[in-house]
Each structure stands twice: as structure tokens, then as C-alpha cells.
Amino acid sequence: MIEGLAGLAAMLALAFLRVPIAFAMAIVGTAGYAWMRDWNWTVAFAMVQTNVYETGRNYTLSVVPLFILMGTFVARAGIAQELFRAAYAFVGHLRGGLAMATVLACAGFGSICGSSIATAATMAKVAYPSMKRFHYSDRLAAGAIAAGGTLGIMIPPSTLMVIYGVFTETNIGRMFAAGILPGILGAALLCAAVQWSCLRDPRAGPPGERVPWRERALALRGIWPVAALFVFVIGGIYGGLFTATEGAGMGAFGAMAFALWRRALGWQTLYASLVESGRTTAMLFMILIGALIFADFVNITTLPGDLKDFVARFGVHPVLVVSAIMAIYVLLGTAMEELSMVLLTLPVFFPLIVGLGLDPVWFGVLVVTIVEIGLISPPVGMNLFVLSTLLPQVPTTTVFRGVLPFMAADVARLAILIAFPAISLWLPGLMK
Amino acid sequence: MTGRTGTETQRAPLWERRADAVLGVAASAILFGMMTLTFADVVLRYVVNRPLRGAFEITELMMLVLIFAGLPLVTHAGEHVTMDLVDRLLGARARRALVRAVELACAALMALLAWLMWLKARTISGYGDTTDVLRVAVGPFVYFMAAMILLSALVHVFKAFAADRR
Numbered sequence: 001m002i003e004g005l006a007g008l009a010a011m012l013a014l015a016f017l018r019v020p021i022a023f024a025m026a027i028v029g030t031a032g033y034a035w036m037r038d039w040n041w042t043v044a045f046a047m048v049q050t051n052v053y054e055t056g057r058n059y060t061l062s063v064v065p066l067f068i069l070m071g072t073f074v075a076r077a078g079i080a081q082e083l084f085r086a087a088y089a090f091v092g093h094l095r096g097g098l099a100m101a102t103v104l105a106c107a108g109f110g111s112i113c114g115s116s117i118a119t120a121a122t123m124a125k126v127a128y129p130s131m132k133r134f135h136y137s138d139r140l141a142a143g144a145i146a147a148g149g150t151l152g153i154m155i156p157p158s159t160l161m162v163i164y165g166v167f168t169e170t171n172i173g174r175m176f177a178a179g180i181l182p183g184i185l186g187a188a189l190l191c192a193a194v195q196w197s198c199l200r201d202p203r204a205g206p207p208g209e210r211v212p213w214r215e216r217a218l219a220l221r222g223i224w225p226v227a228a229l230f231v232f233v234i235g236g237i238y239g240g241l242f243t244a245t246e247g248a249g250m251g252a253f254g255a256m257a258f259a260l261w262r263r264a265l266g267w268q269t270l271y272a273s274l275v276e277s278g279r280t281t282a283m284l285f286m287i288l289i290g291a292l293i294f295a296d297f298v299n300i301t302t303l304p305g306d307l308k309d310f311v312a313r314f315g316v317h318p319v320l321v322v323s324a325i326m327a328i329y330v331l332l333g334t335a336m337e338e339l340s341m342v343l344l345t346l347p348v349f350f351p352l353i354v355g356l357g358l359d360p361v362w363f364g365v366l367v368v369t370i371v372e373i374g375l376i377s378p379p380v381g382m383n384l385f386v387l388s389t390l391l392p393q394v395p396t397t398t399v400f401r402g403v404l405p406f407m408a409a410d411v412a413r414l415a416i417l418i419a420f421p422a423i424s425l426w427l428p429g430l431m432k
Numbered sequence: 433m434t435g436r437t438g439t440e441t442q443r444a445p446l447w448e449r450r451a452d453a454v455l456g457v458a459a460s461a462i463l464f465g466m467m468t469l470t471f472a473d474v475v476l477r478y479v480v481n482r483p484l485r486g487a488f489e490i491t492e493l494m495m496l497v498l499i500f501a502g503l504p505l506v507t508h509a510g511e512h513v514t515m516d517l518v519d520r521l522l523g524a525r526a527r528r529a530l531v532r533a534v535e536l537a538c539a540a541l542m543a544l545l546a547w548l549m550w551l552k553a554r555t556i557s558g559y560g561d562t563t564d565v566l567r568v569a570v571g572p573f574v575y576f577m578a579a580m581i582l583l584s585a586l587v588h589v590f591k592a593f594a595a596d597r598r
Binding site: 015016017018019020021022023026027045048049052053056057058059061062065066069242245246248249250252253256271274275277278279281282283285286287335336337339340380 | 456457459460462463464466467468469470471473474488491492493494495496498499500501502503505506509511512513514515516517518519530531534537538541545548549551552570573574577
């Protein structure tokens with residue numbers, strides 16, 4: 001127990017001292033492993049070799065770069081404009097309509113892109129100028145983009161779900177299916193947060209113009225490639241036509257063909273998309289390798305077992321356990337990068353969840369929700385950072401304040417998802 | 433969560449940009465190849481009912497090359513995820529000293545890792561390990577892995593001392 005906690009503390013201390021998180025996990029994991037084996041460095045080094053080698057040479061994990069590539073291609077293809085126009089055609093005339101259109105367009109974009117950061121960055125370029133034209137307050141505009149963007153990792157495909165799936169040996173196809181309804185619920189609650197913001201300050205989100213039905217139909221027709229790609233890739237994985245990796249490859253290829261067709265892809269941009277995706281992949285894999293090394297250390301400490309015993313001895317209700325874990329995540333998420341936070345703590349929490357007989361798919365959806373909250377929680381939420389970079393004219397404090405109602409909506413969603421596991425588990429339950 | 437942005441990289445000396453470009457082209461080609469291979473495999477399976485032989489293995493090995501060719505690029509661009517909260521507590525000089533110490537610590541870790549993977553590569557080559565279907569020798573790929581990790585270690589050393597110039 002003590003060893004495990006000491007390891008966690010040492011890792012956080014190193015990370016606080018600016019050591020890259022992946023490296024901090026690897027250092028503490030290796031040293032901790034040797035320590036647990038009476039300072040036998042040979043076995044610790046063997047463990048490191050195995051983790052580095054097997055993570056590098058892993059077929060299942062090739063799904064990660066391929067989905068990242070798909071997202072990069074669709075971001076370059078400029079489909080965000082069409083998504084926003086279509087969403088605007090339907091809800092733009094309502095109060096706060098453009099902010100709601102932003103959320104819906106983000107959800108649509110999330111259905112072909114697995115990254116929250118890419119979703120927020122892409123939508124910021126499209127939605128912010130439109131909202132400014134209609135005199136939306138910066139608070140509401142920035143909040144809607146930052147929060148809407150987080151839907152990218154809930155609505156499949158999702159890079160985070162893939163990594164969670166690989167790390168916990170949970171079926172990736174099931175994870176994807178599980179994310180659909182919570183993603184829709186999330187979008188609805190974010191729209192409710194827009195309404196709440198407009199009630200408090202009616203000038204924040206004036207209505208846009210009403211769009212006649214004929215044009216609505218036209219706008220809908222503009223987004224067919226998104227729908228086609230989503231149905232093809234996610235439907236193909238869900239229906240068992242191909243594996244997640246194959247789906248990712250097909251999706252990346254389809255997205256590239258689509259970008260070529262729209263003449264949005266030359267040699268330069270093709271190269272840039274590939275290099276960008278390659279670098280993101282390498283960065284993610286370093287975190288994954290560090291986390292696996294750290295996990296091997298935690299697994300030979302008594303920490304996971306002690307925690308399980310503690311819960312069993314006092315007969316703590318499972319929902320209380322899950323809520324406590326989520327509370328810890330929300331707190332950690334304000335200071336830590338989310339993926340590392342999740343991978344760092346999963347070796348401790350996951351056995352507890354499985355031991356309580358809870359569904360790993362459901363817990364995965366909760367983890368994704370938590371990461372979404374972490375991405376927009378000040379001061380270090382990654383999506384807030386992205387927005388501050390892309391919209392330098394909006395003060396950081398405005399972004400921070402604007403996102404608060406949306407954080408409340410996300411916390412409400414988390415509570416709903418904990419209370420009603422069926423929202424997450426119904427669709428994967430239908431899979432063979 | 434900070435990093436050198438693209439524009440800063442463009443101002444770097446020529447040889448740095450060239451080294452970046454070589455690895456970048458390699459990583460891009462591999463990723464493009466992975467995508468095309470997966471696509472071709474699925475299409476052939478459904479259209480002519482004949483999947484590509486050993487596509488699985490090739491993807492695995494390509495994955496390895498992609499990640500480890502990308503590693504020095506990520507290191508060079510300073511894109512490793514880092515918590516920079518401490519920056520607000522430190523003065524400019526203390527921060528520079530800390531950054532240098534961290535770069536050197538990372539270099540040491542990477543050098544250790546490179547050595548470990550080199551030993552692993554030697555073991556694997558010694559057994560003459562090959563993939564199951566296409567009989568591709570695995571050893572050279574693991575040597576490549578070790579070499580790229582070593583290169584990353586050197587990049588860390590370089591960055592530790594280049595910090596003053598920038």
C-alpha cells in the first residue's frame with residue numbers, strides 16, 4: 001500500500017518539476033519495480049524492455065495513428081463550415097441559436113474525428129467569426145466552442161476510447177457503441193447550458209435569422225459526406241464488417257479521398273497531415289509506454305488489493321465507490337493532463353471496478369466524461385489552451401468564466417450516466 | 433503543455449530542419465503505407481475474397497517504425513506532455529536551470545533505454561527471430577528502435593545546451 005502511494009507521489013513530484021509525464025512514469029515505474037523486487041534491477045530492466053518492445057510492435061494499437069490521420073484529413077477538408085451551416089439552418093433562429101449550432105456542429109464533427117482538441121480547434125475557426133457577426137458575447141462563444149469540442153472523444157471514433165480499450169483489454173467496438181448515446185445526451189445538456197447562459201444575460205446570445213425549409217434541406221445535403229463516413233466506419237465496426245483497426249484504415253482512406261475530391265489536399269497539405277499525425281502518435285505512445293511501465297510497478301504493490309479489501313470490508317456501495325473515483329478525477333483533472341491522469345490511476349481503480357462486478361465499458365464512458373470535464377476545467381484544461389491560442393483577442397479569464405456553465409452541464413451528465421448505466425450499455429448490448 | 437511552435441522550427445539552422453525533414457518523410461511514408469495497406473487488405477478480402485498475405489505483420493512492423501521515427505521529432509519539437517505550473521513560481525534563471533536539468537535527466541533515461549533496447553535487439557537477432565508468415569527478420573527493426581531512442585537522447589542533450597541561445 002505505502003509503496004504504491006509513494007510511487008504515485010514521486011511521479012507527481014517529478015511531473016511538477018517539469019519532467020515530461022511519460023518520462024516521470026517510466027522513471028518511477030522502473031525504480032519502483034526494482035525496489036519491490038529487493039533492488040533487483042535486472043528484472044526491472046527486463047520488464048521495461050518487454051513494455052517498450054511490445055507496445056511498439058502491436059497490431060491493435062495501429063488503430064490509433066489511423067484514426068488520428070482520419071481526423072486530420074477531415075479537419076483539412078473544410079467540412080466544418082458545412083456542419084455549422086446545417087446546424088445553424090435548424091436552430092440558428094432560436095435564442096442562443098449560434099452557440100447551440102456550434103455544439104451540434106461539434107457533435108457532428110466528433111462523429112468523424114476522434115480528438116477533442118482537433119474538434120475545438122477546427123470549429124473555433126468557423127463558429128467564432130459567425131458568432132461575432134451576430135454580436136455574441138465572447139464568454140458564451142468561447143465556452144460553447146471549448147465545451148462542444150470535448151464531444152470529439154465521446155462520440156465515436158475516439159482516440160481516448162481506443163487507448164482505454166487497449167490498456168484495460170476492453171473491446172474497442174463496444175466502447176465506440178457505448179459512446180453514441182452519452183454523446184447525444186452531452187450535446188443536449190450543453191445546449192441547455194447555452195439556454196441558461198442566455199437567460200442570465202439575454203444579450204449574450206441573440207437569435208440569428210430563420211432559415212426556410214428549402215434551404216434547410218440544401219444545408220443538410222451539404223453534410224452527406226460526414227454522415228456517409230460515420231455510417232461506413234462506425235457502422236462497419238458495429239456491424240462486424242471489419243475490426244476497429246480496419247475501420248480506422250478505411251476511414252482514413254475515405255477521409256483522404258474526400259479531401260482530395262474537395263481539392264483541399266495538395267502534396268504540401270498531405271505531407272503536413274501525415275507528419276502531424278505521426279508526431280501525435282509518437283507523443284501518445286510515449287505516454288502509453290510510460291504508463292504501462294508504471295502500471296507494472298503498481299500491480300506488484302499491494303495498493304490495488306488493499307483498496308479492494310477496504311471497499312469489501314466496509315461494504316461500500318458500488319455507486320459510492322464510482323462517485324469517489326470520479327471526484328478524485330475531477331480534482332486531479334484541474335491540474336493534470338487528462339490522458340496521463342487516467343492511465344496513471346487505472347491500474348489502481350480498474351481492478352476495483354471489475355472486482356465490484358461493474359461493467360468496464362460503462363466505467364470507460366464515465367472516464368471519457370471525466371476527461372471531457374478535465375479538458376475544459378481551468379487553469380490547465382487543454383481545450384481552453386487551444387482556444388486562447390486560436391483566439392488571442394479573447395482574454396483567458398473570459399474563456400475561463402464562459403466555460404463554467406458548460407462544466408456544470410457536464411457534471412450533470414456524469415451524474416445521469418452514473419445513475420442510468422443503460423444509457424451507455426444499451427447499444428453495445430445489441431452487438432453480437 | 434508548451435512547445436516550440438512551427439514558426440520557431442522554421443528559424444532553426446538548416447541542418448536541424450534537414451534532420452527533421454528526413455525523419456518526417458520517413459514517418460509520413462510509413463503512415464501512408466499503413467493506411468493504404470489496411471484499405472487494400474479489406475477491399476481485397478471483400479471484393480476478390482483474398483486478403484493480403486501477412487498484412488497484419490507488416491502493419492505491426494510499420495507501427496514500430498512510425499512511433500520510433502516520430503520520437504526524435506516529438507523530442508525536438510518539445511511536444512512531450514509536460515506540466516508547466518512550476519514556471520509561474522520560478523524566475524527566468526531558475527527556470528532555465530530547471531529546464532536544463534530536466535533535459536539532461538531525460539537524456540540519461542533515453543540513453544539507458546537505448547542501451548536496453550540494443551541488448552534486446554541483439555537477443556532477438558541472435559535467435560534469428562522472423563515474423564510468422566512472411567519471414568521478415570525482426571532484429572533490424574529493434575536495432576532501429578534503439579538507434580532512434582539514442583538519437584532522442586542526443587536531441588535532449590542538444591536542447592539542454594541550446595536553451596541559452598534561444
